[in-house]
Amino acid sequence: MGVNIxxxxxxxxxxxxxxxxxxxxxxxxxxxxxxxxxxxQMLKSxxxxxxxxxxxxxxxxxxxFGFDEVINTYIIEDTDMYKQYGAEAPAILDRCYYLAILPRxxxxxxxxxxxxxxxxxxxxxxxxxxxxxxVFHSYKKGKISSDDLVGEIASVLNVNEVTALKVFDHIFPExxxxxxxxxxxxxxxxxxxxxxxxxxxxxxxxxxxIKLFSVDIRFRREQREDEKHLSxxxxxxxxxxxxxxxxxxxxxxxxxxLKELGFTEVYFIKKSSTPAYYALNSNYEVFIKHQDNNIxxxxxxxxxxxxxxxxxxxxxxxxxxxxxxxxxxIMYNEQDVRRLVYPQFYGIWILTDEDIASxxxxxxxxxxxxxxxxxxxxxxxxxxxxxxxxxxxVRAYEGSFMKRNVIIEFYENDPSVKLLGPAAFNEIYVYRGxxxxxxxxxxxxxxYINEARTNGVKTNIRFIDAAICLFLYQLEQAILIGAEEVxxxxxxxxxxxxxxxxxxxxxxxYITSRNLRIDIRGPAFIGMYARIMR
Numbered sequence: 100m101g102v103n104i105x106x107x108x109x110x111x112x113x114x115x116x117x118x119x120x121x122x123x124x125x126x127x128x129x130x131x132x133x134x135x136x137x138x139x140q141m142l143k144s145x146x147x148x149x150x151x152x153x154x155x156x157x158x159x160x161x162x163x164f165g166f167d168e169v170i171n172t173y174i175i176e177d178t179d180m181y182k183q184y185g186a187e188a189p190a191i192l193d194r195c196y197y198l199a200i201l202p203r204x205x206x207x208x209x210x211x212x213x214x215x216x217x218x219x220x221x222x223x224x225x226x227x228x229x230x231x232x233x234v235f236h237s238y239k240k241g242k243i244s245s246d247d248l249v250g251e252i253a254s255v256l257n258v259n260e261v262t263a264l265k266v267f268d269h270i271f272p273e274x275x276x277x278x279x280x281x282x283x284x285x286x287x288x289x290x291x292x293x294x295x296x297x298x299x300x301x302x303x304x305x306x307x308x309i310k311l312f313s314v315d316i317r318f319r320r321e322q323r324e325d326e327k328h329l330s331x332x333x334x335x336x337x338x339x340x341x342x343x344x345x346x347x348x349x350x351x352x353x354x355x356x357l358k359e360l361g362f363t364e365v366y367f368i369k370k371s372s373t374p375a376y377y378a379l380n381s382n383y384e385v386f387i388k389h390q391d392n393n394i395x396x397x398x399x400x401x402x403x404x405x406x407x408x409x410x411x412x413x414x415x416x417x418x419x420x421x422x423x424x425x426x427x428x429i430m431y432n433e434q435d436v437r438r439l440v441y442p443q444f445y446g447i448w449i450l451t452d453e454d455i456a457s458x459x460x461x462x463x464x465x466x467x468x469x470x471x472x473x474x475x476x477x478x479x480x481x482x483x484x485x486x487x488x489x490x491x492x493v494r495a496y497e498g499s500f501m502k503r504n505v506i507i508e509f510y511e512n513d514p515s516v517k518l519l520g521p522a523a524f525n526e527i528y529v530y531r532g533x534x535x536x537x538x539x540x541x542x543x544x545x546x547y548i549n550e551a552r553t554n555g556v557k558t559n560i561r562f563i564d565a566a567i568c569l570f571l572y573q574l575e576q577a578i579l580i581g582a583e584e585v586x587x588x589x590x591x592x593x594x595x596x597x598x599x600x601x602x603x604x605x606x607x608x609y610i611t612s613r614n615l616r617i618d619i620r621g622p623a624f625i626g627m628y629a630r631i632m633r
Contacts, residue, residue: 154333166337167310168311171290173316175292179295180285182406185405187375199281203241206238206271216266216270227257231252234248297338298311298338307414315333329437332436335420335421335422335423340416341414344401350367350399366387369383376402377402384398399419402415452529452530455529456558459560462600463569464572465572469500469501473496473507476495477495477496477571481519484518485517485523487511488516489518492511501575501578505630506632507629522592522622526559527600530547532615533615535555536620537551562589570629577631586627586628587626589625590623591620591621592623
């Protein structure tokens with residue numbers, strides 16, 4: 100059985116006492132039963148993210164064009180902006196994220212702190228306190244990493260980590276008082292910022308021409324994120340390095356590359372204002388025609404020889420950068436980049452009938468070979484005898500089961516009815532987001548039943564299948580504990596759990612939030628009995 104975690108209750112406990120909340124909430128997790136998440140029954144194909152689908156396609160395309168893949172540096176110094184942009188650098192730096200660090204404090208252990216420590220760890224000695232001082236000294240010198248500090252405190256004080264965390268939290272407030280200190284390190288806002296370093300490092304190690312690519316992220320401090328702008332986005336960037344290059348080569352390659360992606364109408368417009376890291380008159384924007392609109396998808400140019408010289412790069416360099424999100428928005432006909440990249444936050448939650456049907460399962464299923472060897476026989480006996488007049492009893496199986504002899508029967512004790520109820524063979528369908536238990540025949544005058552039979556998605560789960568699986572599961576458990584009989588009686592089904600059917604909580608939420616239906620009801624009236632003999 101699963102355990103639901105109550106976020107609001109856990110948050111309240113954290114405010115009262117973090118350590119106690121940590122212990123109790125962690126213990127709660129271990130109440131979870133073992134679930135075979137990777138069994139064949141539970142495995143199904145996952146859904147790739149469209150951005151990474153396109154990223155993989157772009158990677159394969161670059162490789163086919165003979166480019167080698169590299170990972171460029173994410174963190175550079177702000178001085179790189181001055182090398183690449185010259186006087187324009189201060190304006191460019193406004194779009195960059197600077198990195199800050201927390202200084203490592205000098206931690207003293209005063210008499211007051213020692214008294215507080217003794218209130219938490221009554222067995223503490225001066226020897227252990229001196230060892231604790233050494234721990235903080237080593238931490239200050241960088242010999243102990245931040246995520247190991249509490250563990251080291253626990254070790255020298257000979258206490259568990261919960262107590263060590265309490266010591267850290269209550270006795271050393273200087274850690275809470277730390278303020279970030281800025282550095283001159285920035286996150287790259289353009290892949291170009293990193294290409295200069297990579298080309299400089301490889302120019303004399305690889306034979307010319309050098310062709311490199313990287314499909315990766317860049318960080319840009321936008322004024323606001325909206326349907327066209329994200330602070331973190333991806334670029335499929337490449338460079339070509341050779342003794343002689345012309346801008347026409349860049350234009351030709353870009354056109355061929357985009358053609359492979361299915362874009363045949365490609366246009367180039369020379370930019371009137373050129374970023375300083377590009378040579379004058381060499382910077383082009385790349386547009387494709389899509390649904391009668393010209394959409395910018397890339398930018399290219401030849402690096403400025405002055406900027407190259409500052410990195411001791413001896414050869415001309417062409418750079419081309421394709422906007423991954425821009426291209427993906429066209430391919431997936433999406434107008435809002437936020438919905439494309441972060442569908443979990445901005446997207447419309449839509450599940451197909453197939454998606455919903457794939458999540459519906461039996462709650463209890465047998466696990467032995469013996470169960471599955473007699474399953475079909477039990478189904479057949481139930482089907483053949485379903486209309487037998489009651490009171491009645493039908494023997495469905497007699498023989499060996501888990502090294503015991505068992506007799507299994509279907510029964511109905513109520514008079515003047517049939518062995519099985521009219522809903523016993525109802526099957527679960529999903530139709531237009533509704534989960535329905537549909538009779539195998541009849542009810543032709545009810546439109547939604549006919550539509551579900553014709554156009555709905557079958558789960559291949561019937562009431563009788565679910566009931567027999569539950570019975571066999573109970574039989575297995577009974578033999579394990581030494582019981583002598585099993586009796587299963589399912590009468591009127593009013594909800595999925597009545598008939599051993601499990602619908603995940605997220606599917607319940609999806610359906611109820613859209614005023615759709617879960618209509619799993621009906622007079623099943625299935626009775627099964629087993630006698631277990633030595």
